[in-house]
Amino acid sequence: MKNLKSIAIALFVAVAGISVNAQTKKIDAKASTIKWVGKKVTGEHSGTVNFKDGAVVLKGKKLVGGSFSVDMTSLTATDLTGEYQGKLNGHLKADDFFGTDKFPTSTLVIKKINTKAKDLYTVTADLTIKGITKPVNFELAVKGNTATTAFKVDRTKYDIKYGSGNFFQGLGDKTINDEFELAVAIKF
Secondary structure (H helix, E strand, O other), X not given: OHHHHHHHHHHHHHHHHHHHHOEEEEXXXXXXXXXXXXXXXXXXXXXXXEEEEEEEEEEOOEEEEEEEEEXXXXXXXXXXXXXXXXXXXXXXXXXXXXXXXXOXXXXXXXXXXXXXXXXXXXXXXXXXXXXXXXXXXXXXXXXXXXXXXXXXXXXXXXXXXXXXXXXXXXXXXXOEEEEEEEEEEEEO
């Protein structure tokens, strides 16, 4: 009986140790935000896209992993209203850009994390847009139950070439930058 009690205590300590070593926390998709900015020769547009779901993996207070999915059908411009907003949203959701009918979800899966400073990490992740997966690198700050980052994505790597001066000649002031900017705040 004494041995059985010792085994039960050892098993409990081992299981408790595992849960302390790695804890997965779901994100609050409604409280988390993704803001985007796309620039062109004559100006820029900005907007939002919503998280579908996601989770971060922590060991104690240290970030060690995570994966996130984004509802691409929620993509919207916030710098325009009315008819112009509708036209831009329609174009961004069309096959020329994100093709949200065929590809309604994009994902980001963290593959490697290094600590840069207290609460600051360098991250390598696989970003999938339009069914194409490419690595991205960025810094991620974690404070309490919030993680924030800002980074650029080269859209042409995901077969989004519309208006790219690297693929089309004579665009002049209709040229759209290949990179778009993301500012992300994740609550968990």
